[in-house]
Amino acid sequence: MRDVLSDAGVARTTTLPSRARRCVLLAVFAAAGTMAATVGGASQSAFVGSLVVLSAVAGFSALWSP
């Protein structure tokens, strides 16, 4: 279906960065998270905040359900 849509100019299939770049990206984001924890410390509101952010991302991503 995706090919048909691409041919029709409706959808454009995006390509991912290479495996190595994805590893680097993950490492950068993990390092940022570690730094944020060092600066911000631990609290229950931080735990809830993290989960709420993940909720927002997961919920929005569900728009891509078939």
Added chain:
Amino acid sequence: MVGTIVPVVHGDPTARRWVPLMAHVMGGLTGGAVVGAAVASLGSATYGRASPGVTGVTPVLATGGLALVLAAGEAGLVRIPTPQLRRQVSQRRRRHMRPWMTAWLFGAELGGGLTTFVPVTTFYVLLMGAFLSAEPVLGAVVMAAFGVSRTAPVAFIAATTRDAAAAATSADALLGWDPLVHLANALTLALAGAYLLSSSTSVP
């Protein structure tokens, strides 16, 4: 997924569109809150009771660890098998119920997330966080946020398109972005996972 709610909104040209749209988002909020509270209550009744005194660090550590593992999976670096239901919301309801009621039920089912297909594994981190927190209010807040953020974009598409066919075209145009959606989830999981793991060392 857009194909479920949009026909409800556009089905009756004489009806006010905002009623089913609001009902859909409110259904997502309610469904998410109920599932979150139920999962956390289950955690409270099992894990919370069995392991008193460890509820401080364990949820943060376990949730962070799971987030990091699933980040690698979402980035396509490793293959992680996860349970997945290939079910969508029931289309039959549309013929038997009022539009606002159908929209609310669609929203409730989507917002709860347990009975429908969820394309990203980030959802499991939410469930684990709610379960291990063993606090129904916390679980309800987290999953209600999931329910609203799952239903609100669908409602937005339905509200800003002329008819069901235009909404379907908009939804189809999103398909090509699927790989980047998984990458965005991977990066958010890595960020939150590392944050939770690092902060778990300073949990009292």
